[in-house]
Amino acid sequence: MGRTLFCGAVIDREQVNHVARLARLRLTDEQAEQMAAELSKVLDHIEKMGELDLADVAPTSHVVELENVLREDEARPSWPRDRMLAEAPDADAEGFRVPSPGS
Amino acid sequence: MTSELLSLTAAQAAERTRAGDLDPRELWDLYRERAGADDLGAYLWLPDDAPEMDASGPLGGVPLAVKDLFCVEDVPSTSGSRILEGYRPPYTATSVRKLVDAGAPMLGKTNMDEFAMGSSNENSGYGPVKNPWDESRVPGGSSGGSAAAVAAGLAPWAIGTDTGGSIRQPAALCGIVGLKPTYGAVSRYGMIAFASSLDQCGPLTRDVTDAALLFGQMTGRDPCDSTSLDYPADPRLPSAERLDGLRFGVPKELLDTEGIEPGVRAVFDTTVKRIEELGATVEEIALPHSGHGLAAYYVLAPAEASANLARYDGVRFGIRAEAPDLLSMYEETRAQGFGDEVKRRIMLGTYALSSGYYDAYYGQAQKVRTKIADDFRAAFERVDLIVTPTSPTTAFPLGARTGDPLAMYLSDVLAVPMSLAGIPAISIPGGLADGLPVGVQLAGPAFSEFEICDAAYALERAIGFGDLPWK
Structure with a gap:
């Protein structure tokens, strides 16, 4: 545990393009270049966390005492379909319309 | 009137x-x-x-x-x-x-x-x-x-x-x-x-x-x-x-933060005097991990944001960019609809959660979060x-x-x-x-x-x- 885990934290343009694909964002070359520089600076700050030895510390899952919140499994009316479809950029009477997934 | x-x-x-x-x-x-x-x-x-x-x-x-x-x-x-x-x-x-x-x-x-x-x-x-x-x-x-x-x-x-x-x-x-x-x-x-x-x-x-x-x-x-x-x-x-x-406790680590303007510091010091004049005691306390709070925050908040903002895909609400196929439609809609800072945070969060980096970023940040909460609990004793x-x-x-x-x-x-x-x-x-x-x-x-x-x-x-x- 420690700094070694953070080796290579500074992100290059190739990694930026990979992450952008994962996040379904299209970046221009210029944006990718700028993103690499900005993220590297932020990651450099974040990297300081690696100085802490926290091997035996439990990660936070929730900040207040609360777990396994359950409710009765009762049928309830759902939102009216036409009201939901009304917000869509493209819909017919029954569902959302999207372009073909392509080849 | x-x-x-x-x-x-x-x-x-x-x-x-x-x-x-x-x-x-x-x-x-x-x-x-x-x-x-x-x-x-x-x-x-x-x-x-x-x-x-x-x-x-x-x-x-x-x-x-x-x-x-x-x-x-x-x-x-x-x-x-x-x-x-x-x-x-x-x-x-x-x-x-x-x-x-x-x-x-x-x-x-x-x-x-x-x-x-x-x-x-x-x-x-x-x-x-x-x-x-x-x-x-x-x-x-x-x-x-x-x-x-x-x-x-x-x-x-x-x-x-x-x-x-x-x-x-x-x-x-x-x-x-x-x-x-x-x-x-x-x-x-x-x-x-x-x-x-x-x-x-x-x-x-x-x-x-x-x-x-x-x-x-x-x-x-x-x-x-x-x-x-x-x-x-x-x-x-x-x-x-x-x-x-x-x-009242004044956390040393936070007051030592670089970049606190002298004018801000002066108002703060006057406020501390007022607190004492009103009958309270003021002592220095330690929040040893608080200095890492910003780093942990800028892993956790973007990580959660990258998941929460996945829903904006041009299908169910909001705007859609026209594109010939589904994947391009997602990418174009998000490229046009989100501003620079939102893109930056989505990128940061996606990176922090991606394979090979999860433990070092998200895992470590959640542990820092535990330590920060523990620091506050100890201080409030x-x-x-x-x-x-x-x-x-x-x-x-x-x-x-x-x-x-x-x-x-x-x-x-x-x-x-x-x-x-x-x-x-x-x-x-x-x-x-x-x-x-x-x-x-x-x-x-x-x-x-x-x-x-x-x-x-x-x-x-x-x-x-x-x-x-x-x-």
Whole structure:
């Protein structure tokens, strides 16, 4: 545990393009270049966390005492379909319309 | 008459309307007219028609400005993003519904940093907000529209949201009061999600009494938000005049933060003297891991955001960019709809969660979060409340930090640790530095909001900060 885990934290343009694909964002070359520089600076700050030895510390899952919140499994009316479809950029009477997934 | 009405706090106005001495319609008309003449960019939407006015509820018919992050049925709700342009939610956020039911009709929707990501309101998809104290400066963010509206007398009171300082920092920069509640105290249902383990909504008001009055009507468990809790105390208004017997802690690590302006430091030091004069003790305390709070926050909040914002894909709501196939449609819609800062956070979060980096970033940040919460728990064994400046600086000039994301993030360095620990904190105006307001932050253990308000009220009276830009 420690700094070694953070080796290579500074992100290059190739990694930026990979992450952008994962996040379904299209970046221009210029944006990718700028993103690499900005993220590297932020990651450099974040990297300081690696100085802490926290091997035996439990990660936070929730900040207040609360777990396994359950409710009765009762049928309830759902939102009216036409009201939901009304917000869509493209819909017919029954569902959302999207372009073909392509080849 | 107008200026006399305008000078009333929301609680004072509610007292008059409830007693039948003031027609709430008169208040509505005054504030609706002022909001309509807003030249700060504080509002994104205003209603054409006045609502039914009812002064019988605890909030007396006093109109409320609502951050655009809250869903309100059939009212444009964009969270400051172009990607949600035209979206009119089919339902209303629980917190807004509760406040409307308690007698605070919605005056309008306020501007904000896109998806609450920002500390200056310059990341709004609909233009920046100007600080009413100096229109060449930022109002803070992300609840900048709500803060500017209250400070400029364009709303009697407002609600905003705070993920890592987004209520407290703009309240500080605009010279008003902002309260971030305990995580779980107020339902998040209908808040457009940014970072779900941190987001909380709360009041932005002219004074501490208004904050306590509004907060008292927001709390409670909501079946629609499984992280919400029954609030363990009854609502009350603050009345303390002294701080006798209270122990205040000043966290050394946070006060040693680089970049705290001398003017901010001077107001803070004066405030600490006032706390002692009011009968409390002040001692230095340690929050050993708080210096890593900002780093942990900028892993956790973007990680959660990257998942929460995956839903904006041009299919179910908001805008869609035309493209020949589905994948290009997703990418184009998101490229066009999101602003630069939102893209930056999505990238940061996606990177931190991606294969090979998860343990080093997200895992480590969740452990830092545990240590920060432990630090606060240990501190509250020794002291009742913790006091810090709210923000290292006063309001900075528009454009001053837009080219440097890290410098912008550092605006929240004193507010983020409390968010990570889920504890409540208030910012109250402590005084002026070079003519600009300086905020002082009081934080307490979970569910100590009314105790915090009591102490803040006594301090507020001692400080006597009555300034607002229009006065």
